[in-house]
Amino acid sequence: MNDNDDLNLVKFLQQHQAIAPQSSIDLEEQIMAEVNRIPIQVAEQKPRQWLKIAGWGLSATIATIGSIFLYQSIESPQMNMAEIKQVEEYLEAHWDHLDPHQSSLEQPNAIDDLHIDLEESI
Amino acid sequence: MVQPGIEVDRNRSISPTDERLVDDCLKGDRQSFRQLYRRHEGKVRQILYQLCDRSTIDDLVQETFLRAWKGLPKFRGNAKFSTWLYRIAWNVASDRRQTLAKDRERRETISAQIDNHHDDPDVMAIHYQELVERGLSELKEDHRIVLILHDLQELPQKEVAEILDIPVGTVKSRLFHARATVRKFLERNGLEM
Numbered sequence: 462m463n464d465n466d467d468l469n470l471v472k473f474l475q476q477h478q479a480i481a482p483q484s485s486i487d488l489e490e491q492i493m494a495e496v497n498r499i500p501i502q503v504a505e506q507k508p509r510q511w512l513k514i515a516g517w518g519l520s521a522t523i524a525t526i527g528s529i530f531l532y533q534s535i536e537s538p539q540m541n542m543a544e545i546k547q548v549e550e551y552l553e554a555h556w557d558h559l560d561p562h563q564s565s566l567e568q569p570n571a572i573d574d575l576h577i578d579l580e581e582s583i
Numbered sequence: 584m585v586q587p588g589i590e591v592d593r594n595r596s597i598s599p600t601d602e603r604l605v606d607d608c609l610k611g612d613r614q615s616f617r618q619l620y621r622r623h624e625g626k627v628r629q630i631l632y633q634l635c636d637r638s639t640i641d642d643l644v645q646e647t648f649l650r651a652w653k654g655l656p657k658f659r660g661n662a663k664f665s666t667w668l669y670r671i672a673w674n675v676a677s678d679r680r681q682t683l684a685k686d687r688e689r690r691e692t693i694s695a696q697i698d699n700h701h702d703d704p705d706v707m708a709i710h711y712q713e714l715v716e717r718g719l720s721e722l723k724e725d726h727r728i729v730l731i732l733h734d735l736q737e738l739p740q741k742e743v744a745e746i747l748d749i750p751v752g753t754v755k756s757r758l759f760h761a762r763a764t765v766r767k768f769l770e771r772n773g774l775e776m
Contacts, residue, residue: 501609
């Protein structure tokens, strides 16, 4: 059995297949009468699509926010109240020596001091 | 330049695409549905005619188009409109599955009457037609629809797969078995393919 056999078979089937008779004259009008009777539910389509998209958007947003909080809770070191208090005290004590217009790179000593003091206080 | 939603057909006349007509239907334009009906009725009719009890062919065509009208808001446009419509026709035919057996009996009776008059050329043509019908009715339903859509309606395998919601590989396999069964049937009845 090869492609030619298939071709011959298909040709034979096409040539001798039964052909459907013409539809009755009023079939089209019967169908259109039914179509006129049945309202198409256009309003359903687009709001449903928008609702679906909004649903996906909301789910994605919730998932993202949730992930961020989860990540922060796992990765970020949590300072307890005592540590926060120490940092506040340090900032109050050294506030006047820090120049806000100077970048941290230009204040190497200040940063080093901060680092050392924090380490000592902890 | 042709505008979107418009196509130029074989006779160089300009007509809206199926997609444009579907959009217009969804806006409530029923005359667009009439155009879709006129465009696709012939092929839908022929598919149903090969699959179902012929005495109810008009009812089946009507049911197919009414289901299409009701289902238009759910038509997503992922497939071609014709693909979607043929799938509805297949569903309508499947719902009438029980009538197939009765139809087969009727064909066998007619065929037995024709078998005695092989000499007349017209009778031979009818005889071949009956053989093809009987050959098709030998097939399992899911094989028959593949052969009808691919070999008789000349739809590409990919579209047949979409209509029936099966992989292309399954289409190929069913087509192979369907052809083999029909070929054997024809050979048993004295025809070499």
